[in-house]
Amino acid sequence: xxxxxxxxxxxxxxxxxxxxxxxxxxxxxxxxxxxxxxxxxxxxxxxxxxxxxxxxxxxxxxxxxxxxxxxxxxxxxxxxxxxxxxxxxxxxxxxxxxxxxxxxxxxxxxxxxxxxxxxxxxxxxxxxxxxxxxxxxxxxxxxxxxxxxxxxxxxxxxxxxxxxxxxxxxxxxxxxxxxxxxxxxxxxxxxxxxxxxx
Amino acid sequence: xxxxxxxxxxxxxxxxxxxxxxxxxxxxxxxxxxxxxxxxxxxxxxxxxxxxxxxxxxxxxxxxxxxxxxxxxxxxxxxxxxxxxxxxxxxxxxxxxxxxxxxxxxxxxxxxxxxxxxxxxxxxxxxxxxxxxxxxxxxxxxxxxxxxxxxxxxxxxxxxxxxxxxxxxxxxxxxxxxxxxxxxxxxxxxxxxx
Numbered sequence: 001x002x003x004x005x006x007x008x009x010x011x012x013x014x015x016x017x018x019x020x021x022x023x024x025x026x027x028x029x030x031x032x033x034x035x036x037x038x039x040x041x042x043x044x045x046x047x048x049x050x051x052x053x054x055x056x057x058x059x060x061x062x063x064x065x066x067x068x069x070x071x072x073x074x075x076x077x078x079x080x081x082x083x084x085x086x087x088x089x090x091x092x093x094x095x096x097x098x099x100x101x102x103x104x105x106x107x108x109x110x111x112x113x114x115x116x117x118x119x120x121x122x123x124x125x126x127x128x129x130x131x132x133x134x135x136x137x138x139x140x141x142x143x144x145x146x147x148x149x150x151x152x153x154x155x156x157x158x159x160x161x162x163x164x165x166x167x168x169x170x171x172x173x174x175x176x177x178x179x180x181x182x183x184x185x186x187x188x189x190x191x192x193x194x195x196x197x198x
Numbered sequence: 199x200x201x202x203x204x205x206x207x208x209x210x211x212x213x214x215x216x217x218x219x220x221x222x223x224x225x226x227x228x229x230x231x232x233x234x235x236x237x238x239x240x241x242x243x244x245x246x247x248x249x250x251x252x253x254x255x256x257x258x259x260x261x262x263x264x265x266x267x268x269x270x271x272x273x274x275x276x277x278x279x280x281x282x283x284x285x286x287x288x289x290x291x292x293x294x295x296x297x298x299x300x301x302x303x304x305x306x307x308x309x310x311x312x313x314x315x316x317x318x319x320x321x322x323x324x325x326x327x328x329x330x331x332x333x334x335x336x337x338x339x340x341x342x343x344x345x346x347x348x349x350x351x352x353x354x355x356x357x358x359x360x361x362x363x364x365x366x367x368x369x370x371x372x373x374x375x376x377x378x379x380x381x382x383x384x385x386x387x388x389x390x391x392x
Binding site: 097109111138140143 | 227
């Protein structure tokens, strides 16, 4: 009983520091979404970049190889190294919807090829990182991004440990009081018994 | 009484966890909610697979319930579902193909549009042709807009051009009865009432 009581402040300190750490993590997760949005925008969306899709009303499809789509050889060229970095980051962060648990940079599924091409195309159109991510999310859901947003469903992943820690704290405090009371009473009773025996 | 509750609490927690994990055993990790359900069919302007001078757009949905089947000759499951789709089309269901070619493969990359057409004719001749016509998704942009992850996928589009069903994988009698028929009945019922 004595050892239990001396350990109690340590347990409380431990739980409290865990709580603080967790709160830091939770706060950083909640603000991560807005941080992405604030990231530097791609200013190099010049108009002189050729339109790789050349998507117009005319489709010159007769007697041309079906792979006439330019940029399909996966040689994605960037004039600005910053764009190249953004492209690599995006293809690593976006998740392949077909072969799950692979990002689109890693996956060889046809859909991953198409998504890489689309990321490139969107970047050439001048879209920044968060715009590309939201373009993908609009079509493939939150699933497509490896950083899930904090919403009504996912906030519990952060809150449950905090609530659990509070419950534990509450129980420790409550229990200590109980133990104290009964301990004293029991000791008194035992002491009295001993006295009587003598 | 208090002792009983201390025993019951972990027991109930354990039961809850067991049920949760047990359900997880039978859940399909590939199953996700489609983002295009109840949304209008994405705007498109694409040529006919067989004749590029014909250009289709969203007006193809006007006034008719349409099933859009995303397919390609390179897709084996598509060939397997073609006979059943043909059967359905003979019952008066309108099928329109959204065709895309998998030209990312070096083997396919050398394919000319004429070869694609002859292969499509051969495949449809062998397994049945349920399609009123085929739209050629040249750059696969419409497939991406639809959230297609691979072929085959089938969409039920109502008379107003709104997507009502998005099905991944083949359409067979079981899928048809469970997923498509109820929505189709509902849509057809609305017109009779109106």
